[in-house]
Amino acid sequence: MSGTHLKVLNLSKNKLNSTIPDAFPDNCGLQTLALNKNQFEGGLPKSLANCSWLEVLDIGNNHIEDTFPFYLNHTSLRVLVLRSNKFYGPISHPKLNAPWPMLQIIDLASNNFTGNLPTMLFSSCMAMIDRAHEAKSTLSYIKIDADGLYYQDTIAITIKNLEWELVKILTIFKNLDFSCNKFDGPIPEEIGELTLLYTLNLSHNTLTGQIPISLGKLSNLESLDLSNNKLSGNIPVQLANGLIFLSVLNLSFNQLVGQIPFIKQFATFSDNSFKGNERLCGLPLKLQCSHEKPQLPPPTYEESHWSIIEWNYISAEMGFVCGFGFVIGPLMFWKRWRIWYYKHVDDILFKIFPQLYLGKEHRRRQPFRNQGLRH
Known part of the structure; x- marks a missing residue:
């Protein structure tokens, strides 16, 4: 070297x-x-x-x-x-x-x-x-x-x-x-x-x-x-x-x-x-993976707490809407139900409040008086 x-x-x-x-x-x-x-x-x-x-x-x-x-x-x-x-x-x-x-x-x-x-x-x-x-x-x-x-x-x-x-x-x-x-x-x-x-x-x-x-x-x-x-x-x-x-x-x-x-x-x-x-x-292999749903972690206390509160509100609102629709819906769209409803509701009210009886008799007589006036 x-x-x-x-x-x-x-x-x-x-x-x-x-x-x-x-x-x-x-x-x-x-x-x-x-x-x-x-x-x-x-x-x-x-x-x-x-x-x-x-x-x-x-x-x-x-x-x-x-x-x-x-x-x-x-x-x-x-x-x-x-x-x-x-x-x-x-x-x-x-x-x-x-x-x-x-x-x-x-x-x-x-x-x-x-x-x-x-x-x-x-x-x-x-x-x-x-x-x-x-x-x-x-x-x-x-x-x-x-x-x-x-x-x-x-x-x-x-x-x-x-x-x-x-x-x-x-x-x-x-x-x-x-x-x-x-x-x-x-x-x-x-x-x-x-x-x-x-x-x-x-x-x-x-x-x-x-x-x-x-x-x-x-x-x-x-x-x-x-x-x-x-x-x-x-x-x-x-x-x-x-x-x-x-x-x-x-x-x-x-x-x-x-x-x-x-x-x-x-x-x-x-x-x-x-x-x-x-x-x-999975791709590009021919063997496909099984489609199992992934396990989600359990909710935190805050998430579960708010979930309960929200469902309480939602359930009350849904109950009100369903009840309201069950009563009002037939009154608006079914004539026979409307006539039956008004008749029986009036009878129940007259039994509970007798003072309403005069008003009922007054309404019943009114057509005859009007009919007499036409003669």
């Missing part, structure tokens, strides 16, 4: 084998190391920690067998690609604190990593968190300035189930791919804080628990793959409400239950996104 003068070492897509030499000098100025798609074996050299300016490490698609490189926590990593090797063990370290704040691409797919997903690693990825100054950032690329000459980094990653070669790595592009490993346990809530993520792939592991509601905060996410795990519970409606730019979704082959929130972007996906969950129901 040539010390501080060597900034880029790209030997990708060759047939190089054996081990990577453990010969990085103390004054290493390397910023890009790309050894992708070769046949390197053995472990990752520990002297690589001397390269404190290292921004891009791409050693994917080799036969490297080692544990996670915690010793690189003093570097300036932006891109870490370990895909398709033989890395193993957990990604956790009790003394590891905020290792790579500028890390924007992490590709650990197709290895043998075990244990829980690294909460500390997610919390330290400040470049993936939407901060106030992010809105003012301009569109730029990761590039190396070597004495006035610029080198453009290029990496191969898998996005939306397709392998892409990023000829220019945008600084705004954020990607997490932990697929095809042996991670277990729950999905950390902390992933929901990485609000600048574009793609998230945790498929083909043995993750358990429910899908965190916090994933609904990943408003920039375009691809989400949680398939082939052991996730349970309902699909949070917050995902359907929050992931408004989602174009690829795969939740298949888990243990999810309940109705699919078939709204917004979720309404654009086929049944392939949800198949393999025997207790999921």
Whole structure:
């Protein structure tokens, strides 16, 4: 190695084998190391920690067998690609604190990593968190300035189930791919804080628990793959409400239950996104959900109290209206009832108030007197 003068070492897509030499000098100025798609074996050299300016490490698609490189926590990593090797063990370290704040691409797919997903690693990825100054950032690329000459980094990653070669790595592009490993346990809530993520792939592991509601905060996410795990519970409606730019979704082959929130972007996906969950129901699946009435919570004291008062008033008013209509209605529209009513009501009144008798006799005689006057 040539010390501080060597900034880029790209030997990708060759047939190089054996081990990577453990010969990085103390004054290493390397910023890009790309050894992708070769046949390197053995472990990752520990002297690589001397390269404190290292921004891009791409050693994917080799036969490297080692544990996670915690010793690189003093570097300036932006891109870490370990895909398709033989890395193993957990990604956790009790003394590891905020290792790579500028890390924007992490590709650990197709290895043998075990244990829980690294909460500390997610919390330290400040470049993936939407901060106030992010809105003012301009569109730029990761590039190396070597004495006035610029080198453009290029990496191969898998996005939306397709392998892409990023000829220019945008600084705004954020990607997490932990697929095809042996991670277990729950999905950390902390992933929901990485609000600048574009793609998230945790498929083909043995993750358990429910899908965190916090994933609904990943408003920039375009691809989400949680398939082939052991996730349970309902699909949070917050995902359907929050992931408004989602174009690829795969939740298949888990243990999810309940109705699919078939709204917004979720309404654009086929049944392939949800198949393999025997207790999921609703569109776009053929299995329809049972239409059971939801159980409403019991009313509060104030609601029940006012309900009793209102019904007392309503029942009195209804009784008055019904009684009034029962008596007055026939009097207005039925002549026989009107004649019968007036006759019997008068008789009852005369019995109760005898003084009214004179008035009755007076009314009876009046026609005869009038008849006599006509003669």
